[in-house]
Amino acid sequence: MAADDHAPSEHTDEAAPASGTAGTRPVPGIVKPLPAEWFVPRDTNAEMRWDALRDADSGTGIGRHVPVERFFVRNHTSTPLIDPDAWRLKLFGTGLSGAPTADRPVEFSLADLRALPAAGISALIECAGNARSYYRSQQHQFVPGTPWTLGGVGSASWRGVRLADVLREAGLTPDAVDVLPTGLDPSYVAGGTDYGPVRRPLPLAKALDDVLLAYEMNGEPLTPDHGAPARLVVPGWVGIASIKWVGTIEVADRPLYSPWNTDFYRMFGPDHPPGGGAPLTEQVPKSAFELAAGAVLAAGSTHRLHGRSWSGVAAVRRVEVSTDGGRTWRRAELRDEPSAHNWTRWTFDWRPERSGPYELRARTTDHRGTTQPDTALFNREGYLFGAVVAHPVTVV
Ligand SMILES: Nc1nc2c(c(=O)[nH]1)N[C@H]1C(S)=C(S)[C@@H](COP(=O)(O)O)O[C@H]1N2
Ligand SMILES: [Mo]
Numbered sequence: 541m542a543a544d545d546h547a548p549s550e551h552t553d554e555a556a557p558a559s560g561t562a563g564t565r566p567v568p569g570i571v572k573p574l575p576a577e578w579f580v581p582r583d584t585n586a587e588m589r590w591d592a593l594r595d596a597d598s599g600t601g602i603g604r605h606v607p608v609e610r611f612f613v614r615n616h617t618s619t620p621l622i623d624p625d626a627w628r629l630k631l632f633g634t635g636l637s638g639a640p641t642a643d644r645p646v647e648f649s650l651a652d653l654r655a656l657p658a659a660g661i662s663a664l665i666e667c668a669g670n671a672r673s674y675y676r677s678q679q680h681q682f683v684p685g686t687p688w689t690l691g692g693v694g695s696a697s698w699r700g701v702r703l704a705d706v707l708r709e710a711g712l713t714p715d716a717v718d719v720l721p722t723g724l725d726p727s728y729v730a731g732g733t734d735y736g737p738v739r740r741p742l743p744l745a746k747a748l749d750d751v752l753l754a755y756e757m758n759g760e761p762l763t764p765d766h767g768a769p770a771r772l773v774v775p776g777w778v779g780i781a782s783i784k785w786v787g788t789i790e791v792a793d794r795p796l797y798s799p800w801n802t803d804f805y806r807m808f809g810p811d812h813p814p815g816g817g818a819p820l821t822e823q824v825p826k827s828a829f830e831l832a833a834g835a836v837l838a839a840g841s842t843h844r845l846h847g848r849s850w851s852g853v854a855a856v857r858r859v860e861v862s863t864d865g866g867r868t869w870r871r872a873e874l875r876d877e878p879s880a881h882n883w884t885r886w887t888f889d890w891r892p893e894r895s896g897p898y899e900l901r902a903r904t905t906d907h908r909g910t911t912q913p914d915t916a917l918f919n920r921e922g923y924l925f926g927a928v929v930a931h932p933v934t935v936v
Pocket of ligand 2: 614666668778780
């Protein structure tokens with residue numbers, strides 16, 4: 541299939557049930573309420589509003605983790621409702637001893653998983669397409685797909701079992717190289733092609749390193765929209781790796797493929813190898829203000845600006861803010877102990893004297909020494925926009 545034949549990867553052409561009547565869910569495939577003060581509906585997805593990380597009345601920030609009810613949702617199709625008691629995780633393939641087949645898999649119930657040693661991590665989930673809309677608004681490059689601003693990301697504490705433990709329990713052999721988790725959500729259909737259920741191969745090395753098969757988010761059982769009864773959490777990697785509603789996991793002694801590591805979630809375009817770059821893995825550094833675009837601030841008083849910065853696999857080292865369109869930069873004050881898989885909250889005090897329009901910018905440098913650039917590398921699908929984002933505000 542020519543890479544151009546498919547519809548944009550973060551977009552679905554699937555017909556959503558007709559809506560428009562008062563009280564209809566803004567995104568029919570999402571179960572939880574999506575109040576307009578917390579979310580922007582985008583196709584089958586719900587983007588978190590960054591200004592919702594500050595309580596409107598008290599100005600108090602919410603903690604490092606995003607409450608489940610405010611967490612962004614990225615669905616290729618729609619949230620399935622799965623009976624946790626009837627659910628079984630099924631593992632099969634040539635990388636397990638005895639090479640069990642798909643119709644005679646090794647099975648785990650939720651109770652079986654809960655009986656294995658529990659593990660927890662605090663980690664971000666971030667869509668590869670997060671911030672995509674800035675390719676167009678800042679770089680004048682048209683890219684198809686869901687036009688996220690910066691709200692396709694969230695942080696939570698996750699609890700479950702290490703995928704490594706599940707794989708070993710299932711009889712992992714030394715020949716295994718790839719695992720392929722598949723979701724129980726409906727098949728993804730776009731541009732007239734049925735791609736089957738959402739599934740993306742994961743190299744065994746990552747699977748054994750730090751991947752969690754999570755059944756809890758922020759101390760509660762997973763909710764339907766975020767993968768109940770169990771999902772993967774793949775720290776530092778693009779969100780598509782963190783398959784929700786996992787039903788089966790194939791374990792193979794040879795490389796595995798699906799549209800999600802061949803057609804989608806790779807870089808295509810003039811700056812990339814012919815036929816596309818390697819399947820996307822690590823996320824890139826980003827920064828965001830906990831402020832609405834176009835926020836209005838009073839002249840002549842000091843404002844404490846709040847924001848968060850993060851970088852896929854390295855801790856934040858420093859954050860700088862510019863209030864003059866990027867000419868001068870000052871350090872922001874870090875408010876969290878930086879950690880590799882989470883964001884770091886920061887503050888910056890600003891006293892604008894003149895009224896008028898301003899552009900705020902924040903940029904981070906991570907512990908590998910990577911600083912957010914002024915422009916992001918174009919790729920046809922608009923993945924991994926890590927450039928500094930201009931945030932307009934008005935001072936009155
Ligand atoms: N089964 C399944 N898993 C999935 C998806 C999906 O559509 N189906 N979307 C992926 C993508 S692209 C992202 S960014 C994350 C989003 O997780 P969240 O909805 O919990 O925020 O889930 C990933 N896991
Ligand atoms: Mo995503």
